[in-house]
Amino acid sequence: MTFAQVQGNTEVKRALAGMVDAARVPHALLFHEDDGGGAFPLTLAFLQYLFCRERSGGDSCGRCPSCGKISKLIHPDVHFVFPTAANALSEQYMEPLRRLVAANPSFREAELADALGIEGKNSLIAVAESRRLLEKLSLSALEGGYRAVVIYLPERLNAEAANRLLKMIEEPPPQTQFVLITHQPDKVLPTISSRCQRIRIRPAGAAAEAEFADSGLLDDLMSALLDKDLLRALEVSEQIAALPSRENAKAFCIFAADRFRQMFLCQQGIEGAGQISPQARRWAAGCRKTFPRQALGVLDRTQTLIGRNVNLKILFADMADRLFLLI
């Protein structure tokens, strides 16, 4: 699976490729998707890019032995861990996982449980799984290059299993990449999630909407906020509220979240080729260090409330007011 074969999430793909190009990939990434939201194929595309020796133009070649093995889930140095029935290990279920991914790479939690023939709700990642993983990682990479561990649903790690993995996630052996895919980031043990760089994965449709959003409104809002001009910020918030539909208002939030994420990456010094827009760079220099992260929280809340029947004028005025206090 190449990046080109994964729909949507253009900004995320660019950011991931940029991290690899700059050799600044955090040891552990935590992808937060809605159930079935496409984080799994994106993970495969990212690992293909990381492992591929023939990559070019921001994508893996898709043809070399490494790319082929990763896309078929048969690369000996890419390990998958996911909830299974009690007393079983993920490696025993690789065949059904492969068949599922071949048919439907953006599978949902329940579809995985079905494919494995287990009752999904009670499935866990058990201690034995951590033990097995640590054993595997204590050996050197079979193909002599990168290794990767994909943990699907770290919120299902049993507490002891999680504890055993902490040190490994914090300080993995060289050239070892962790990717965690969660549906409920607040249920992942904080000791685990705090060791990961969190990245929000949007369903493909949402990402496409974001690309249609009107970037001028965000420019106006940010310049009012950076000038400490609350009155002007509130005027811009009225224009956002007056967008033709709730879908447009949502698209604005998604677009703004992308820019705030870029500001965060910029402040962290994670900068790949072309992944950060000039505006985000300028804004990052002018705001508090805490702003991008907290502002993302405000946007998340705003976006959720758009879906309910709230008055958009009041909602966006409130958003502008909160951002004004944070910047």
Ligand SMILES: [Zn+2]
């Ligand atoms: Zn390749």
